[in-house]
Amino acid sequence: SQQGEEDPQALSIQEGENATMNCSYKTSINNLQWYRQNSGRGLVHLILIRSNEREKHSGRLRVTLDTSKKSSSLLITASRAADTASYFCAILSGGSYIPTFGRGTSLIVHP
Amino acid sequence: GAGVSQTPSNKVTEKGKYVELRCDPISGHTALYWYRQSLGQGPEFLIYFQGTGAADDSGLPNDRFFAVRPEGSVSTLKIQRTERGDSAVYLCASSPWSGGQYEQFFGPGTRLTVL
Structure with missing residues (x-):
C-alpha cells in the first residue's frame, strides 16, 4: 500500500487567514481521507473523497482531488486558533483495505 | 454514543517485560485497526x-507483537519482551465496514514507554 506525502511539513498563519495543505501520492487510489489530530481530541476524521469526485465541502473545509496530478488539497477558510493541529491524509489504493497515513502537516494558527 | 476507548492511557514498563493494550471499538463496528505512532510521524499500520x-x-x-479479537468486539494488542524501540503511542480505530470505504473512528491511544 502506498503512503501519501503532505506538504508543507509545517504552516504558521494568523487567525482569519486561509490555510492550504497538499497531499501527493504515486499510484491510483480508491479514496483519500483527511484527518486532524490535536492533543485534546486525538485523530478525528474530516472528509473522505472518492476517486471519482473532484471536490467536497464541510463547513470551513474544502477538499479537492486531482487524479491526473495525483494530488489532493485541504483548504481551511477563515482559520481559528482552535484549528491548530496536525493534518494527515490517508490513502486507500488498489485492493488494500488499509488506509495508510502520511507524516502530516503541522498547522499553527496564531490568535 | 460512546466512542472508541483504549486502556490504559499510559503504560510505563521495563525492557523485557510483557504488556497488553486493550481496545473497545464502537458497538457494531466490524472492522478494527491497530496503528503505532511515533513523535512527528503519522500512524503506522x-x-x-x-x-x-x-x-x-x-x-x-x-513476532513479539500479537493481537486478538476473540469475540469480534474488544481487541488486545500483546507485546512480548518489550524493547525501548517499542515506545510509541498505540492507536486503535474501528469502522462500520471493511474495505476502508468508511471513515475510521480513533481512540485516544495508549502511550507506551519502555525504560
Whole structure:
C-alpha cells in the first residue's frame, strides 16, 4: 500500500487567514481521507473523497482531488486558533483495505 | 454514543517485560485497526481485523507483537519482551465496514514507554 506525502511539513498563519495543505501520492487510489489530530481530541476524521469526485465541502473545509496530478488539497477558510493541529491524509489504493497515513502537516494558527 | 476507548492511557514498563493494550471499538463496528505512532510521524499500520479474524497482520514488526479479537468486539494488542524501540503511542480505530470505504473512528491511544 502506498503512503501519501503532505506538504508543507509545517504552516504558521494568523487567525482569519486561509490555510492550504497538499497531499501527493504515486499510484491510483480508491479514496483519500483527511484527518486532524490535536492533543485534546486525538485523530478525528474530516472528509473522505472518492476517486471519482473532484471536490467536497464541510463547513470551513474544502477538499479537492486531482487524479491526473495525483494530488489532493485541504483548504481551511477563515482559520481559528482552535484549528491548530496536525493534518494527515490517508490513502486507500488498489485492493488494500488499509488506509495508510502520511507524516502530516503541522498547522499553527496564531490568535 | 460512546466512542472508541483504549486502556490504559499510559503504560510505563521495563525492557523485557510483557504488556497488553486493550481496545473497545464502537458497538457494531466490524472492522478494527491497530496503528503505532511515533513523535512527528503519522500512524503506522500494524494489524486489521474483520470480525474475529486478523485479515491483515502485515504491519506487525516482528513476532513479539500479537493481537486478538476473540469475540469480534474488544481487541488486545500483546507485546512480548518489550524493547525501548517499542515506545510509541498505540492507536486503535474501528469502522462500520471493511474495505476502508468508511471513515475510521480513533481512540485516544495508549502511550507506551519502555525504560
